[in-house]
Amino acid sequence: MKNVLKVFKYLVVAIICAICLIPFYILLILSLNTPQRIFYQGNMFVPDFYFRNYVDAWNKSHIDIAILNSAVITIVALAIILIFGTMAAYTIARFKYKFNQFVFWLFLSCMMIPGIINTVPLYSLMIKLNAINTLWGMGVVCATIALPSAVFIFTGFIKSLPREIEEAAIIDGCSWFTAFWKITFPLLKPSVAAVIILNGFGIWNNYAQAVFFLQDSKKHNIPQALSVYFQQFAGAHWNLMAATAVIAVIPVIIAFLLFQKSLMRGLTDGALKG
Amino acid sequence: MIKTKKTGLHTFMAVPAFLLFSLFFIYPLIQGIGMSLTDWDGLSHANFIGLQNFFDFFKDERAVSDIGNTLLFALGSAPLLNIIGLAYALLMNEKFKGKGIARVIIYLPAVISPLIMGYIWYLLLQPGRGFMFHALELVGKSSWLGNWLGDHTAAMIVLVLVNVWQYAGMTMVIYLAGLQSIPEELYESAKIDGASYWSSLRYVTLPMLMPSIRINVVTNIIGSLAVFDIVMALTDGGPGYATETLSIYIMRMCYGSKTGYSTAVALIMFLIILIPVIISMRLTREKE
Numbered sequence: 001m002k003n004v005l006k007v008f009k010y011l012v013v014a015i016i017c018a019i020c021l022i023p024f025y026i027l028l029i030l031s032l033n034t035p036q037r038i039f040y041q042g043n044m045f046v047p048d049f050y051f052r053n054y055v056d057a058w059n060k061s062h063i064d065i066a067i068l069n070s071a072v073i074t075i076v077a078l079a080i081i082l083i084f085g086t087m088a089a090y091t092i093a094r095f096k097y098k099f100n101q102f103v104f105w106l107f108l109s110c111m112m113i114p115g116i117i118n119t120v121p122l123y124s125l126m127i128k129l130n131a132i133n134t135l136w137g138m139g140v141v142c143a144t145i146a147l148p149s150a151v152f153i154f155t156g157f158i159k160s161l162p163r164e165i166e167e168a169a170i171i172d173g174c175s176w177f178t179a180f181w182k183i184t185f186p187l188l189k190p191s192v193a194a195v196i197i198l199n200g201f202g203i204w205n206n207y208a209q210a211v212f213f214l215q216d217s218k219k220h221n222i223p224q225a226l227s228v229y230f231q232q233f234a235g236a237h238w239n240l241m242a243a244t245a246v247i248a249v250i251p252v253i254i255a256f257l258l259f260q261k262s263l264m265r266g267l268t269d270g271a272l273k274g
Numbered sequence: 275m276i277k278t279k280k281t282g283l284h285t286f287m288a289v290p291a292f293l294l295f296s297l298f299f300i301y302p303l304i305q306g307i308g309m310s311l312t313d314w315d316g317l318s319h320a321n322f323i324g325l326q327n328f329f330d331f332f333k334d335e336r337a338v339s340d341i342g343n344t345l346l347f348a349l350g351s352a353p354l355l356n357i358i359g360l361a362y363a364l365l366m367n368e369k370f371k372g373k374g375i376a377r378v379i380i381y382l383p384a385v386i387s388p389l390i391m392g393y394i395w396y397l398l399l400q401p402g403r404g405f406m407f408h409a410l411e412l413v414g415k416s417s418w419l420g421n422w423l424g425d426h427t428a429a430m431i432v433l434v435l436v437n438v439w440q441y442a443g444m445t446m447v448i449y450l451a452g453l454q455s456i457p458e459e460l461y462e463s464a465k466i467d468g469a470s471y472w473s474s475l476r477y478v479t480l481p482m483l484m485p486s487i488r489i490n491v492v493t494n495i496i497g498s499l500a501v502f503d504i505v506m507a508l509t510d511g512g513p514g515y516a517t518e519t520l521s522i523y524i525m526r527m528c529y530g531s532k533t534g535y536s537t538a539v540a541l542i543m544f545l546i547i548l549i550p551v552i553i554s555m556r557l558t559r560e561k562e
Contacts, residue, residue: 088291114500121302144298177283205387208502267451
């Protein structure tokens with residue numbers, strides 16, 4: 001009976017994993033088929049290994065610029081989230097000032113407001129700031145939307161760290177401010193990984209804000225470049241579409257595999273206890 | 275205990291985040307309320323028109339059916355995401371070989387752009403040409419597959435399923451984190467008391483999991499009600515406006531130079547999101 005249950009468990013897990021991998025499999029097969037081949041015809045498990053698709057996709061789709069743009073936006077946004085967010089979380093977690101409590105309350109309540117709500121008025125602000133069609137502008141917008149949940153995760157994590165680690169540094173002559181950068185900040189790695197995974201990929205893949213703030217085709221990010229490409233071919237040229245998508249997905253998967261190990265620790269140590 | 279100096283740089287460490295957030299989030303939010311009372315087109319002079327935009331919204335059949343679509347999508351998506359996410363988490367919390375890899379694989383769809391996901395499913399479901407059509411044809415059931423993306427009900431179901439399938443891993447990770455912070459002793463003492471798997475799930479796991487349940491329920495409600503990418507990629511809001519959601523409507527109105535009107539729609543959407551969120555926060559708090 002126990003063995004039957006065990007086999008059943010493995011079977012269920014295998015099926016779930018297979019379902020999750022289907023799109024990746026389809027993308028890969030499609031991207032390696034010749035343009036003439038129809039996806040479901042012939043052997044579905046052996047593609048044509050037609051690598052020209054990748055060359056054509058790279059040359060025709062401007063995906064290189066889009067990847068660069070997405071990378072700049074994500075780096076700008078994550079830098080803001082990590083520096084401003086951890087600083088705010090530190091003082092909120094350690095000092096019960098009225099202002100800190102107010103900021104935390106503000107972030108908590110605004111976690112319930114999706115970015116699309118204020119996107120239109122934000123648009124007119126961005127025009128005034130000359131931030132439309134700029135990568136830094138888009139980075140700042142994405143950072144602002146992700147800031148509340150990031151502060152929430154960081155605050156929970158810092159609360160789970162003993163206050164003594166900073167107090168020891170202060171006896172050695174540090175101020176609370178320098179103790180944060182020297183002692184606490186390097187310890188935040190797991191929660192940083194959690195924030196990068198939970199928010200970073202959303203920024204990399206952002207489409208809802210990009211359609212407003214990045215209208216110039218030279219500033220398009222990955223989802224925009226793909227959607228333009230897709231609309232251009234209106235569902236034809238799936239092999240090129242798939243090759244482009246694979247190129248766009250590779251950096252994301254590498255980043256995910258790098259950060260995933262710390263994700264669980266970042267979430268369990270604090271974030272959900274708060 | 276070290277005496278904390280009243281002032282010092284640490285006092286102001288929340289200021290940069292607060293200023294940035296105020297400028298790019300709170301200020302536009304408040305400004306939006308003012309804008310929603312005007313006929314501003316994004317360029318020329320704005321005239322104050324009172325609540326006219328709000329009246330126009332409820333007179334527009336397309337807008338009202340967009341509310342229906344948005345609610346329908348969330349009604350399917352949010353509960354399914356939570357149930358499947360929790361089931362995955364319970365399974366992935368068991369001890370077995372290859373658990374780490376399985377978790378990574380289940381989360382993987384969530385890191386991909388929903389737009390790419392939408393395109394893949396579009397390819398699979400294309401009427402007459404897609405993969406699903408031919409798979410069903412092979413077993414002689416091609417009549418089952420009509421034009422799914424061209425039919426309102428079927429398209430909504432497809433949208434919900436694709437969304438759930440993509441983000442179940444994200445919900446799972448939050449539940450897993452919650453499960454792992456439940457102390458092992460609780461299960462042991464439940465076992466000593468003769469509790470079955472189901473009763474320890476009911477009386478130990480679920481109550482202890484309440485903080486994760488709250489986070490997941492609330493974020494899934496918000497995410498589902500604000501859905502954008504997946505609909506754009508799969509149906510483009512069509513056929514006609516049959517699967518258009520409120521966030522797409524806001525974007526299209528803004529592009530159509532109805533800036534004032536689209537901020538009014540955003541405020542209405544805000545209220546639509548706020549009500550279920552407050553209700554679910556209340557419900558999860560009481561049981562804690």
